[in-house]
Amino acid sequence: MQKEQQQLAELVKGKKVAFIGAGVSHKTLIEEFVGLGAQVTLCDKKNSVEDFGDYADTIRRLGIDLSLGEHYMDGFKGQDIILRTPGFEYYQKPLQDAIAAGTMVTSEVELFFDYCPCEIVGVTGSDGKTTTTTLISKFYEAAGRKVHLGGNIGAALLPMLPDVAPEDVAVVELSSFQLISMHKSPKIAVVTNVTPNHLDHHKDMQEYIDAKRNILLHQVPPCREVLGFENDITRGMVPDCKGKQVWFTRLHDTDNGAFLREDGMLCMAEDGVVTPFLAQKDVKLRGLHNIENLLAAAAAVWGEVPIEVIQKVGSTFTGVEHRIEPVRVLDGVTYYNDSIGTSPTRTIAGLRSFDQKVILIAGGYDKHIPYEPLAPEVIAHVKNLVLMGATGPRIEKAVREHPDFAASGLAIQYADSMQHAVELARAAAQPGDIIILSPASASFDLYPNFEVRGREFKSIVNALK
Structure with a gap:
């Protein structure tokens, strides 16, 4: 032992x-x-x-x-x-x-942090956690490190403890529920963004933010913090940082972190040196939000893995299940599973990944988060909206009350099951159309989690004749 x-x-x-x-x-x-x-x-x-x-x-x-x-x-x-x-x-x-x-x-995760003998990289945020965490693990694996991946993603960590060696690396996705009582922080901490989420579990937004801050508060130098520059809340976490703090941003150049340059190059700026490392056109991941996830992951491992590894993984990684996942093409219509869309911000990112109006299946369990930010995006990116679940009427209300709704021509329908939703979406589709499940809601009204929801959607779509 x-x-x-x-x-x-x-x-x-x-x-x-x-x-x-x-x-x-x-x-x-x-x-x-x-x-x-x-x-x-x-x-x-x-x-x-x-x-x-x-x-x-x-x-x-x-x-x-x-x-x-x-x-x-x-x-x-x-x-x-x-x-x-x-x-x-x-x-x-x-x-x-x-x-x-x-x-x-x-908790299981806290005990792992207490006894883990190797370096820990932790990722939290309202959106992008899993893709960012997965990319970081792929970077380390491709660089020859043994990786222990877990937390809010994959397997429990503490049972892995007998197999963890000091030279390994643990890459951990952390939810607000896991972080709220944490008294240790990882050596490298990534906060992607913080937007309203899980307000059915947290007493208010401040408690949710404070839980996320725990990924930074207990760090011991030398350490590293990667923060999303485009999010007001993560930008405000700089005073919590105790080590080498860097940004990631898709919309601005920075002299301290990873960014997307105007010429389409992903770059890293550190210690006065700007290093272009990957062309956006070579990234296989779909959607601008995934460019941000790739920038965050690269900023986390910069200096720990060779640039060639970041280039190779960044240009070959195609994504994680349930995240704008192509399901099939039938009768000229392409179906996508984006069941990870458990909040408006996630669904907005999914909608912005396409350069045409889509048919959207949305709605589910109510986490008491506002849907007004979703309305203009639905009007801009959706031509037919199929709603289900407790949040269906809330989404419809937000969309109908938007000043641009009347002129949008957006059709809204209701389904009483996933099977029904797919049938309504299929009936509304023409060759060349895109149908995407991206609910902007949790799954707990009908499913134990978003993965089960996504797999049922895929099963229904793959069974269509």
Whole structure:
């Protein structure tokens, strides 16, 4: 057992440890913690052990204590350690009471940060996190480093700990829910942008911003910070930076960071030297927002990987699933899956990726974020709008109230399912048209996450005759 794993074992052995929920990462950790000698309690809204399905047998085999049902948070009392899941709101009173009583409240990601022996690169933001994180991991891999990719993307990190060596690099996507209680920050931190999001979970916009700032607040020099220049909130985070702060921007030249030059070259400016490293025409990723993601990723690894690696990856990487993902061409109509469009800003970026008006499928779960910014973009870029879910009427209201709506000729229809939405979009399409799913809303009304939503859309589209 390596040193870091030994330290984790010493932390949990003989301790009372409560896990909030039995998600994928917690199921792995519960088994590990029981093996390390912890007395584990599982706190969950489910009413009985049978409600856990196949996992019920594991619960019985491991001898896990249960605190279930309406009062499941009663299980927080008397615990030495509580592991929360990112979806559990940090400032709920029972959790804060446990902290006040001396309980250590942490999470899988926080424990990984505590014990990880290698350099950590962290990425957060309202938009662009996953593509930026993925690009950074590809840069390091192509440069010959062993990469551990996780956090809000892919696999849980803490179970990887036995395989992490000091010369490796961990590339971690971090959501506001994960960051809100973090007490360590990565050596290299990227904040893409901060726009209204998840206001159904955060008490207000300030709490959301403060959660994002945690990626910077606990850095220890030498360190690096990459901030989006075009976003007022990220630009305002400069006082939080303790190391070498650089920008990324598509709209301005800068003498400190990565930028898109007027002649179409992606460039990096640092220490008085401007280095062009890739032509925009050679980038395979679709959309100007992805140029920004590529600039952010390049700025993060600059000086850590060779320029030739950035050039090679930047000119061959085609994107991540559910992000303006081509699905198929049928009857001359091209279908795209942009299910990652869980907020207006993401959907706006998707719409701006096309040089023609599209047929848009939008709407879903309501996160209580404003839709007025989406309205002018829909009018400018959409010719037929198919709406579904709780936010459908809110999107329609914002669009209809825009002064340019009457003259736009925009048709609006409603669907009661994804199948129905695809059928309505297909009926409205002519050869040469583009149909894109980009909901500007979360998926939780009908789906557990945006990935499941996107895969159902793809399945329906691929089944069309």
